[in-house]
Amino acid sequence: MARDGVVLAVEGVSKSFGALAALTDVSLSVRQGEVFSVIGPNGAGKSTLFNVVSGLYAPTAGRVSFLGREITGLAPETINRLGVAKTFQITNIFPEISVGENVSVASQSRAAVSGRLASLWRRADVEARVTELLEAFGLTAKRDELAENLSHGEQRYLEICLALATEPTLLLLDEPTAGMTPGETRGATALIKKIALARGLTLLLIEHDMSVVMGISDRIAVLHFGEKIAEGPPEQIRNDPRVIEAYLGPPEA
C-alpha cells in the first residue's frame, strides 16, 4: 500500500485538444476506502479526467499514479489489470450476448488462465463470482436474457457488474445513475455505497446531480472549465460561494 493510504494521485494534470484546454493543472488524491466525487457543470472536464486516469487519453502535462506506481499514459487494458475499473456514462456493454456471458467474460479477465496459452482450450470457472454479482444487483432472473433486452436501469447495473467483475481496487463510476428516475437513483446510490463498503473498494465518482453526491461522498472536488475550484467534505462544498456561482451563475449585481 502506498504512503498515507493514497490510492490514486493526480498531480498537475492538463489535457488539451488542439486549442481547447479541457483540463488545466488538476490535482487530487483519493485515499483508501473513501468515496471521492468529482462534480461540475456539463463540459467542466469531468469525463476527460476519467479518460486520463483510465488510460484512454495520455495527459498533455502532469502525472497520474495508482498505489504509488506511475500509470500516466498506459493503455486502458494495462491500467485495468493493475486494479482500476471504469464504468461508462453511456451504457457500454456487450449487447447481443446474454447477461450471464457479459459478466463471465469480464470475470475471466482475472482468472489464472487469462493471457496464457492454455486459454486457447481451457475455460476458467467463474460461475461462483458471476452468480454472486448478478445476485447483488438483482439480475439473477435476467441471466439468460440478451443484454440489449434489459431495461435502462438494469443495463446501468450490468455496466457496474462488468467493472466489478474485474476485481478492482479503485472503481471509477462515470454518472452511474445517468438516465434513471429519482426513485431508481436513490436505490442505486444506496446499493453502490453498500457494495463499495462490503468489498472495501475505493470509489471515484463523477456526477452532475448534486443530490446523489452529497449523500454518499466523503470528499468532493469541483471542476469548472477544466480547473479545480474547490475540494472538501460535502458540507463545505455545499456552502462554497465559488461552487454556487459555478452552478447558478454570478450573483445578480
Place this chain on the structure above:
Amino acid sequence: MSRVFGWRSAVAFAALAALPWLPGVPKYYLLLAFDALLFGAIAMSLDLLIGYTGLVSFGHAAFYGLGAYATAILLERGILSLWACLGFAIVVVGLYAAVVSYFATARRGIYFALLTLIFAEVVFTFFRYTQTFGGSDGIQGLPDALVFPGVAIDTPARKYYLVWVYLLLAYAVCRVLVTSHFGRVLVAIRENEDRARFLGYNVQKYKMLACMISALLTGLGGAIYPIRAAFATPDLMLWTESGEFIISVMIGGLGTLVGPIIGGVFFTLLRDKVSSYVDWYFIVIGVVLVVIVLFLPKGLLGLRRALGFGRWRATA
C-alpha cells in the same frame, strides 16, 4: 469430449465417413464431395474471424493459395510426403499470416478488410507473374502424395478421407477455441471491442491470434487441394475466391461453425450443378444469396429454428 462432439456432429461425421462405401457412388462424386467439404472447412475457419471476432477478411484466398503452392512446390520437386507438405504449408502460411495479422489488426472495420485484400492481391500478383512458379499456368501435373512411404493418396476414396480427416480436426480445433476462455473474449471483441479493453484484454493481441489460427487452418486446407487436383494455379488466390468464402459463411449462418460448413457444401454443390447447365451460374447463386440474406438472416442453419427444430443460439 461432449464439448466438441455432440451426438449430431458424431452422426454427421460417421455418415460422411460411410460415403465412399455407398454402392454406386461414382468417382466424380467423391471428388466433388472433396471440394464441398474443403470449401466448408475453410468457410468454418473464416467464421472464427467473421462470425466470432467480427473481422471480415477479404484475403483468405491468399492463405488458401499459399498452402496450395507450398504442397505443389514440394510435389513438383519429388518430395512426396504429405507431412512434409503440411509442415511446409504451415511455415509459409504462418510467416505470411503473421505479417498480415500484425498490420491488418492495427486497423478496424473496412480498413481491416481492405488491408487483408491488398496483401492478398500482392501475393496473387507475385505468383501470377513469377515464371519459377509457372506464372498464370501455375504448377501442373503433380504426382500423388504419400501418407507413408509406399502408401500413395491415389484413389478418389483416399483423397476423400484426407479431406474428411482435415474437416474433423479443423472442426474440433474451432469448437474447442470458441468454447474456451479465448473464444469468449473474441465474442466480446465482436460485440464491443472498446469495452473489452477496459476489462483488461489486449484486444489487438487476441485479434492477431484469431487471424493466425484462421489463416493456418485455411492454409492447411489449401495444402491438401493439390493432392486432389494435381495442380496449383494463381486463380486460387484471386479475390473472387475470398468472396466465395465469405458468401459461404453468410449462406450458412455467421458465428455457428456448423452453418458455414453447410454453407460451403451448399455453395460448391450449387455451383457444380448450375454451372454444368449454364455459363452465367453466378447470377443464379447471387439470387439464392439475396433470398437467404433477406429471408434467412441467420443463414441455412437458422432454417432449423424457423421450422421449429428445437432451440438454437447464435454463439456461446
